[in-house]
Each structure stands twice: as structure tokens, then as C-alpha cells.
Amino acid sequence: MSSEASAVWNECLRVIEQHVNEQSFSTWFKPINPVKLEGTSLTIQVPSQFFYEWLEDNYVQELKIAIKTTLGQSGRLEYAVVVDRGNSSNQPYVVSFPQGNSGNNKKVQANVEPDKTPFEMKSLNAEALTNSNLNPTYTFTTYIEGDCNRLARSAGFAVATKPGITSFNPLMVYGGVGLGKTHLVQAIGNEIKNGPDNKFVLYVSSEKFVNQFMDSIKDGNVKSFTNFYMQVDVLIIDDIQFLAGKDRTQEMFFHIFNHLHQSKKQIIMTSDCPPRDLKGLEERLLSRFKWGLTADLQMPDFETRVAIIRRKMESEGIVIPDDVVEYLAYTVDTNVRELEGILISLIAHASLNRVEISLELGKTVMKNIIKDIETEVGVDFIQKTVSEYYGIALDDLKAKTRKKEIVTARQVAMYFCKEFTNHSLKSIGYHFGGRDHSTVIHAVQTVNDIMETDTSFRNSVLELKKKFKMRSY
Numbered sequence: 011m012s013s014e015a016s017a018v019w020n021e022c023l024r025v026i027e028q029h030v031n032e033q034s035f036s037t038w039f040k041p042i043n044p045v046k047l048e049g050t051s052l053t054i055q056v057p058s059q060f061f062y063e064w065l066e067d068n069y070v071q072e073l074k075i076a077i078k079t080t081l082g083q084s085g086r087l088e089y090a091v092v093v094d095r096g097n098s099s100n101q102p103y104v105v106s107f108p109q110g111n112s113g114n115n116k117k118v119q120a121n122v123e124p125d126k127t128p129f130e131m132k133s134l135n136a137e138a139l140t141n142s143n144l145n146p147t148y149t150f151t152t153y154i155e156g157d158c159n160r161l162a163r164s165a166g167f168a169v170a171t172k173p174g175i176t177s178f179n180p181l182m183v184y185g186g187v188g189l190g191k192t193h194l195v196q197a198i199g200n201e202i203k204n205g206p207d208n209k210f211v212l213y214v215s216s217e218k219f220v221n222q223f224m225d226s227i228k229d230g231n232v233k234s235f236t237n238f239y240m241q242v243d244v245l246i247i248d249d250i251q252f253l254a255g256k257d258r259t260q261e262m263f264f265h266i267f268n269h270l271h272q273s274k275k276q277i278i279m280t281s282d283c284p285p286r287d288l289k290g291l292e293e294r295l296l297s298r299f300k301w302g303l304t305a306d307l308q309m310p311d312f313e314t315r316v317a318i319i320r321r322k323m324e325s326e327g328i329v330i331p332d333d334v335v336e337y338l339a340y341t342v343d344t345n346v347r348e349l350e351g352i353l354i355s356l357i358a359h360a361s362l363n364r365v366e367i368s369l370e371l372g373k374t375v376m377k378n379i380i381k382d383i384e385t386e387v388g389v390d391f392i393q394k395t396v397s398e399y400y401g402i403a404l405d406d407l408k409a410k411t412r413k414k415e416i417v418t419a420r421q422v423a424m425y426f427c428k429e430f431t432n433h434s435l436k437s438i439g440y441h442f443g444g445r446d447h448s449t450v451i452h453a454v455q456t457v458n459d460i461m462e463t464d465t466s467f468r469n470s471v472l473e474l475k476k477k478f479k480m481r482s483y
């Protein structure tokens with residue numbers, strides 16, 4: 011970083027500070043690094059593509075004023091974006107591109123790192139980056155590990171280390187929408203591709219595979235289609251359920267599969283359900299899918315969701331208060347894509363409205379996004395949460411059952427109703443199968459007593475308490 015560039019940028023910051031609020035200033039301007047000054051052209055480095063787009067969409071005027079005030083009318087600004095390749099062994103590299111509206115319109119290629127190939131923003135898509143169709147940001151480093159994905163991830167890692175020669179061939183990863191199947195299988199692909207053996211890794215969606223096959227029939231070059239696929243060392247085929255009912259493509263895939271498998275080439279597949287539930291796929295294909303390893307992905311638990319959010323923030327170069335991160339992780343328990351989407355909406359909302367990212371804002375954004383979200387802790391919510399937590403039926407919680415584990419769960423639920431709702435003791439008792447207020451007093455007392463002597467019980471109550479607290483902010 012040149013000292014001239016620093017001095018100019020510091021001056022710009024002084025101007026910008028007068029035009030934006032404190033939170034926006036620290037979120038969007040502090041992370042910027044001045045890189046170089048050439049004449050009246052200042053190059054600044056921003057942490058991510060997203061960050062760049064945000065500045066251009068929301069702070070063009072502020073940047074323009076700052077640069078013209080500091081460098082005069084001919085002053086111009088260029089950006090360099092650090093592309094996060096998600097792999098600690100690869101240094102981030104810098105892509106430069108001309109500014110949008112914040113300076114004048116003359117196109118200039120900033121040459122921040124001459125040894126790296128600069129490319130235009132528009133070409134930042136997976137296909138343009140690599141012949142393997144792999145997205146370089148999908149790596150093991152960026153893939154957060156948790157109980158939800160441990161088996162699949164470690165099998166994937168084993169495959170990446172010895173493609174084709176472990177017993178995990180084929181490797182089939184399945185799971186619901188947006189749970190990280192594509193990310194994981196591409197991480198395997200990237201690991202192999204960046205390894206020493208110069209393997210030909212190919213990622214293809216099943217949809218694309220079908221279309222390519224159809225085109226090859228139309229164009230009379232099925233042979234070259236087949237030959238091409240038979241040459242790969244590692245074939246990653248996403249969303250295999252898409253082949254259902256497409257008999258000719260399945261037939262072709264069957265031959266390619268056999269050839270690759272016999273040649274000890276690695277095959278990796280994803281699907282939205284386990285092989286046994288794949289309808290419309292030929293039996294002989296399904297039986298081959300079972301030769302290797304089938305591993306599922308589940309929805310990440312709370313801690314893993316927090317780690318995923320933090321990782322995403324890091325890659326976007328954005329800081330969000332801890333309570334907001336926890337709130338998001340608690341409330342969004344559908345899938346990871348949705349979690350990421352809500353995070354981005356939150357950042358967008360804060361930026362567009364020039365307000366701080368706070369818990370209050372988080373709740374507003376969530377309310378708009380998820381219609382049926384329950385933001386208050388009521389008796390129903392407590393009963394549902396406690397019964398799920400202890401794995402007992404909701405009806406039992408409200409019934410007269412005297413089984414010990416049910417009694418304890420019921421007492422815990424009453425304890426929380428007393429703590430988090432405005433219901434009277436009588437009303438709480440009423441919601442638990444018409445018990446009277448003394449039963450509720452006894453429940454609260456019992457929970458307090460057991461918590462003092464039984465650590466694991468205490469921990470479970472505290473864990474539940476955290477859930478309710480997040481909702482009742």
C-alpha cells in the first residue's frame with residue numbers, strides 16, 4: 011500500500027464520515043484498503059464482490075463527493091476485489107475492474123497484481139473460471155463441519171485424497187434442498203483438481219447432462235458425447251433424481267458409469283433422497299449406486315448454523331453483532347440457503363435504510379420474510395418446544411400421565427410458562443390439562459430444586475431457556 015494512497019483515502023474517509031452514519035461507516039468503509047494512487051486515480055481494495063456491488067448501489071454519491079473533494083474534478087476511483095477462494099493454501103488473489111458510476115466512465119484496467127490474471131466482473135461465474143465447472147469458493151475450508159454432515163464430509167475427504175480407489179465409489183450424497191450437497195461435492199472436486207495428480211474433474215448437473223445428451227442425438231454425435239464422459243477421472247453429477255423417467259439418458263449413463271467404475275475412476279453423485287426412494291430410475295442403476303457409500307446431510311444444529319453465518323460474514327467482509335447472529339441461527343432452521351438468504355437481506359435492509367444492524371432490525375426483516383414466524387413466547391410455543399426437546403408427545407404433556415419423564419417435562423414447561431408469559435398460575439394450570447395453581451407452584455419449585463443438584467438437568471433447562479430468550483427479546 012503506498013503512503014500517498016493512504017493519505018488520499020484517509021482524506022476521503024473524513025469526507026465520507028460526514029455523509030453517512032456511524033454504523034454504515036464502520037461496516038462499509040472501514041474495511042476498505044487503499045492500494046495505489048496513479049495521478050488522480052485511486053485504487054481501493056474491497057473484501058468481496060458483494061461488498062463492491064453494495065458500495066456501487068448505495069454509496070456512489072458519497073464516494074463521488076469524497077474523491078472529487080480530495081483529488082479534484084479529474085479524480086477517479088477504481089476497485090480491486092479480493093476473491094475468496096476459500097482455501098487457506100491459496101492466497102486470495104485480486105481481480106481488478108473499472109469502477110461503475112463513482113468516477114468518470116473511462117475504462118481502465120488496474121494492474122494490482124500483474125502475475126494474476128485479471129478478469130471482468132461479468133465473467134465471475136463458475137463456468138468461465140474453470141473447465142471443470144467447479145466453483146472455486148466451494149472448498150472443504152469453507153464447508154463448516156457439524157454432526158449434520160460429519161459422515162458425508164469425511165467420506166468426501168477420503169475420496170478427495172484417493173479418488174477411485176477407496177470403497178466409496180460411487181459416493182452418493184443425499185439430503186433436502188439447500189443443505190450443502192453441491193457445495194460438498196464441489197469441494198471434493200476442487201480438492202482433487204488442485205492436487206498433484208492433474209486429474210480431469212468434471213462437475214455437471216443432471217439436467218445439463220440430459221440436455222447435452224439430447225443435443226448429441228439431434229446433432230448425430232452421440233459417440234463424441236460418450237467418449238468425452240468416458241475420459242474423465244472424476245465425474246460429479248448433481249441432482250441425479252432429475253434422470254427419473256428419462257430412459258434413454260439413463261441407458262447412456264449406465265454405460266458411462268460402468269466404464270468409469272471399471273477403470274477405477276471416481277463417480278460422485280447427489281440426490282434429494284436416498285437411492286431406495288428414487289422413483290423412475292432403473293433398478294440396475296440403483297443397485298450400482300449402492301456399491302459405494304451413501305451419506306446423508308441433515309439440517310445443521312444451532313452451533314453449526316452460527317459457524318456458517320460467521321463464515322459467510324467473513325467472506326463478505328461484514329461484521330454483525332453476536333446477538334443478531336444467534337437470533338438468525340435460532341429462528342432459521344429450514345435450510346442453509348435460506349439462512350444465507352436472510353443474512354443477505356438483513357445486510358441489504360440495513361444498508362438501504364442506512365440503519366444499524368440490530369436485533370430489532372433482524373426481527374423486522376424476519377417477520378417480513380417468514381410469514382408464520384412466532385416471535386413471542388406463548389404457552390403453545392413453550393409446550394411444543396419442550397415436548398420436542400424431551401422427545402415426548404405434546405398430548406402427554408397436557409394429559410394426566412404420571413410417567414416420570416413426562417412429569418418432569420411438564421414441570422419444566424410450567425416453569426417456563428411462569429417465567430416467560432404473563433399467564434396467571436391458574437391459567438397456566440388450565441393449559442396443562444386443568445391442573446390447579448398449586449401444581450404450578452410445585453412444578454416451579456421442583457425445577458429449581460433439581461437444577462441445584464443435577465448438572466445435566468440444569469444444562470437442559472438452560473439450553474431451553476436460551477431458545478425462549480431469543481424469541482422474547
Ligand SMILES: Nc1ncnc2c1ncn2[C@@H]1O[C@H](COP(=O)(O)OP(=O)(O)OP(=O)(O)O)[C@@H](O)[C@H]1O
Nearest residue numbers: 152153154186187188189190191192193318346347
Ligand atoms: N456446511 C456448510 N458450510 C458452509 N456453507 C454451507 C454449508 N452447507 C450449505 N452451505 C451453503 O448453503 C448454500 C446452499 O448449499 P448447496 O447449493 O450446496 O445446497 P444443495 O443441497 O446442493 O441445494 P439443492 O438441493 O437446491 O441442490 C450454499 O451457499 C452453500 O455454500
